[in-house]
Amino acid sequence: MPTVYDVPANTLIKKITDNIKRISQVKPPLWAAFVKTGSHTERAPQDHDWWYTRTAALLRKIYVHGPIGLGDLESMYGGSKAVGYSFSHHRNGGGSNIRNIIHQLEAAGLVTKQDAKGRVLTSKGRSLLDRTSNEIFKEMIKDKPDLTRYS
Numbered sequence: 001m002p003t004v005y006d007v008p009a010n011t012l013i014k015k016i017t018d019n020i021k022r023i024s025q026v027k028p029p030l031w032a033a034f035v036k037t038g039s040h041t042e043r044a045p046q047d048h049d050w051w052y053t054r055t056a057a058l059l060r061k062i063y064v065h066g067p068i069g070l071g072d073l074e075s076m077y078g079g080s081k082a083v084g085y086s087f088s089h090h091r092n093g094g095g096s097n098i099r100n101i102i103h104q105l106e107a108a109g110l111v112t113k114q115d116a117k118g119r120v121l122t123s124k125g126r127s128l129l130d131r132t133s134n135e136i137f138k139e140m141i142k143d144k145p146d147l148t149r150y151s
Contacts, residue, residue, distance in 0.1 A: 007136045020055050020056055025104050032097070035097065037054075037097060038079065039091045059105065061076065066120065070098060110122060111125055
């Protein structure tokens with residue numbers, strides 16, 4: 001059975017985004033329309049559904065990177081910021097939106113905290129990602145018949 005590693009990340013995130021919109025516990029807060037995603041960005045995201053896209057991307061990151069903490073996720077979603085005439089420096093992504101998304105995923109039962117190691121997916125979250133990966137892989141097979149030996 002194909003997993004998250006076998007399908008393109010952008011396709012998986014788009015498909016998971018549609019699934020997450022149906023989960024009642026995951027909703028963007030009122031401030032999400034006005035906030036930047038970190039100090040390295042100049043503006044707020046232009047996509048109105050960026051909260052759901054970030055949620056899907058976080059689910060995939062937690063799946064791939066195992067028990068992972070908030071600090072590591074902030075670093076992954078960070079970027080470079082110009083500092084005057086000097087070289088650019090790395091800035092972490094905004095922790096508030098990542099933290100709120102993780103709390104919503106915990107309320108939905110998709111993510112759980114593992115002692116002091118960080119967050120991991122529950123069986124429900126892993127099942128959601130694996131099932132979606134399987135659907136995407138089947139669509140890929142329809143387009144390329146030479147991939148049928150992998151299913």
